[in-house]
Amino acid sequence: xxxxxxxxxxxxxxxxxxxxxxxxxxxxxxxxxxxxxxxxxxxxxxxxxxxxxxxxxxxxxxxxxxxxxxxxxxxxxxxxxxxxxxxxxxxxxxxxxxxxxxxxxxxxxxxxxxxxxxxxxxxxxxxxxxxxxxxxxxxxxxxxxxxxxxxxxxxxxxxxxxxxxxxxxxxxxxxxxxxxx
Numbered sequence: 001x002x003x004x005x006x007x008x009x010x011x012x013x014x015x016x017x018x019x020x021x022x023x024x025x026x027x028x029x030x031x032x033x034x035x036x037x038x039x040x041x042x043x044x045x046x047x048x049x050x051x052x053x054x055x056x057x058x059x060x061x062x063x064x065x066x067x068x069x070x071x072x073x074x075x076x077x078x079x080x081x082x083x084x085x086x087x088x089x090x091x092x093x094x095x096x097x098x099x100x101x102x103x104x105x106x107x108x109x110x111x112x113x114x115x116x117x118x119x120x121x122x123x124x125x126x127x128x129x130x131x132x133x134x135x136x137x138x139x140x141x142x143x144x145x146x147x148x149x150x151x152x153x154x155x156x157x158x159x160x161x162x163x164x165x166x167x168x169x170x171x172x173x174x175x176x177x178x179x180x181x
Contacts, residue, residue: 006161009161009162009163010159010160010161011095011160011161011162012160017097017158017160018046020075020077020095020097020160021046021051021075021097022046022122024075024076024077025043025122025123026041026042026043026075027041027042027043027044027051027053027073027074027075028040028041028042028073028074028075029042029053029061029071029072029073030071030072030073030074031061031064031065031068031071032064032068032070033060033064038060038061038064040061042055043119043122043123044073044119045115045118045119045122047114047115047118049154049155050152050153050154050155051073051099051152051153051155052106052115052118052119052150052151052152052153053150053151053153054115054116054119054148054149054150054151055148055149056146056147056148056149057146057147057148057149058146059146062149065103065151069102069103069104070101070102071100071101071102071103071153072098072099072100073098073099073153073155074096074097074098074099075096075097075098075099076094076095076096076097077094077095077096078092078093078094079092079093079094079095079164079165080092080093080165080170080171081093081170081171082165082166082169082170082171083169083170083171083175083177083180084169084180085177085180085181091163092163093163093164093165093166093170094161094162094163095160095161095162095163096160096161096162097158097159097160098158098159098160099153099155099157099158100155100156100157100158101153101154101155101156101157102153102156103151103152103153104151104152104153104154105149105150105151106150106151106152109134109137109138110134111150111152112137112150113132113133113134113137115150115152116132116137116148116150117131117132120132137150
């Protein structure tokens, strides 16, 4: 795996990275369609050291996974813009994590149900008064007739970067360069 060029931005704090992955709501699954990249925004959960995603068991994403299960899953959050009187030094505060590996179909119904329950707990905590039954995962069909497929990415590599927000340089509407020189 290639090194991150701007070493000062590298985050190696595993606890902070795991917390970030758990809290971030949207991830981007990068696949290859022959010569062309294909990136899909998805809900996900981080469980037992793996990313779990779900979706219809048919469609372009599924075809690409079957043709080449190698992938990159990227998660990022923007924390604001930091200004500078020097335009080229205006910067963005952020954190991002990239996970690399091979997607595997989750065929064990207990594991698939646990992953789906973890997603419900993440996106609608406390909404349901009962746990998701395995029968729902087994029998559910979308309006187009497809059942749900669950996939798992156990990362073989991971990188994390962050550029922390310096509050004294945080941009806000109305702030202008005259206030900073």
